[in-house]
Amino acid sequence: MAFSSPRATSLLLGHGRCARFLCSSSSSSSSSSYSFPEHISFIKEVAATQPPQHLSQLLRILNARDESILSPGAKQGLMPLAIPLSQSNSGAVTALLRWPTAPTGMEMPVVEVRKHGVWLLAKNVDQFIHRILVEEDANNGIDELFHAASDAGEKLYRKGDFSKSQIMDVDVYLLRKVGLFPDVLERKVVQHFENGGHVSALVTGEFYTRKNHFPGFARPFVFNAEVLLKVGRNVEAKDAARGALKSPWWTLGCKYHEVACIAEWKDEQIEYRTEKMTEEGRREDLNKGKPAFQIALDEAAFLLDLASVEGTWDSTLERIAECYKEAGLHDMARFVQYKD
Structure with missing residues (x-):
């Protein structure tokens, strides 16, 4: 459920972590002061984690950009680990990502939800x-x-700092002063190619893949594979693509089959995941000494991978939730099953 007015308040109906979050109008709030309590409550009580400190300010910014603020429980048809925040006029959904087990430094990243996963x-x-x-x-x-x-803006950036820096390129400023962003790094590689700087493009592509930059995300390895392919280093491109497919497929930033093609794989990886989820596959893992909770987590990850291939998420939610329960992650089970 979406609402476009900043004048909204949340009604938390019922009790417990599976209470429903609804939005209704209120005349006492404005976009500059509204705190979006429904999102804060949802993250605490349904996603069972700590809300980002400046989430309310981000929601106000998104609203000021004429994006429609979404109910955090409006997860129908979306990648199930996403917590919806807003939807742009083009239909793009901005969300927070709730990892089952978060990589260090990526506790709750901001993503764009796409059919086959997230960006x-x-x-x-x-x-x-x-x-x-x-x-x-x-x-x-x-x-x-x-x-x-408001106060978040004052802490993070003062208006005029960009011009005072005397850095002429916004992307360069972002990389130097703000942080690393996938689209910015990919743009830099494209610019290097356009300027004939193939070596610089290769160096930047390799830099993009450093494991501490975007832990848990396959996209850097996919893009690096494309860069290597462009310069004729096909064997290295194949290896990079195969490396990408070791990360969650819903973080590839493109369709699975595009990466599998570079990796020179057909359906081997799909078949592997399908076989690992059979009774025989689970028994084999147990016999090898793998803990039962890890087998359950692996199955949940495999189900998400397979769902991302076609972008059909809802049909596997019940089994994913069961896997999280088997792994002892009962909060995650409730979260992935929740819908408005």
């Missing part, structure tokens, strides 16, 4: 706010976004 927008809410304000300032944008950011 990383920023490692955290603060970084995303910082980027939005920089780009708005560089484009001589409206003051409303800075007003919406």
Whole structure:
């Protein structure tokens, strides 16, 4: 369920972590001061984790950009680990990602939800706010976004800092002063190619894949495979693509089959995951000494991978939830099953 007005309040109906979150109008709030309590409550009580400190400010910024704020429980048809925040006029959904077991430094990244998975927008809410304000300032944008950011904006970025830096390129400023972003790094590689700098393109592509930059995400390895393919290093491209497919497929940033093609795989990996989820596959893992909880987590991960191939998420939710229960992650089980 979406609402486009900033004048909204949340009614938490019922009790416990599976209570429903609804939105209703209120005349006492404005976009500059509204705190979006339904999102805070949802993250605490349904997603069972700590909300980002400046989430309310981000939601106000998204609202000021004319995006429709979504109910956090409006998860129908979406990648099940996403917590919806807003939807743009083009239909793009911005969300938080709730990992079952989060990589260090990526506890709750900001993502764009796509049919086959998610695209990383920023490692955290603060970084995303910082980027939005920089780009708005560089484009001589409206003051409303800075007003919406309020105290978070003052902590992260002061209007005019971009021009004072004397850095002419916004992407360069973002990389130096704000952080690393997949789309910015990929743009830099494309620019290197356009300028004839193939070595610089290769170096940047390799830099993109460093494991501490975007842990848990396959996209850097996919893009690096494409870069290597472009310069005729096909064997290395194949290895990079195969490496990408060791990460969650819903983080590839494209369709599975596009990466499998570079990896020179047909359906081997799909068949492998399917076989591992059979009774025989589970028994084999147990006989090898793998703990039962890890087998359950692996199955949940395999189910998410397979669902991402066609982008059909809802049909596997019940089994994914069962896997999380078997692994002792009861909060995650409730979260993935929740829908408005």
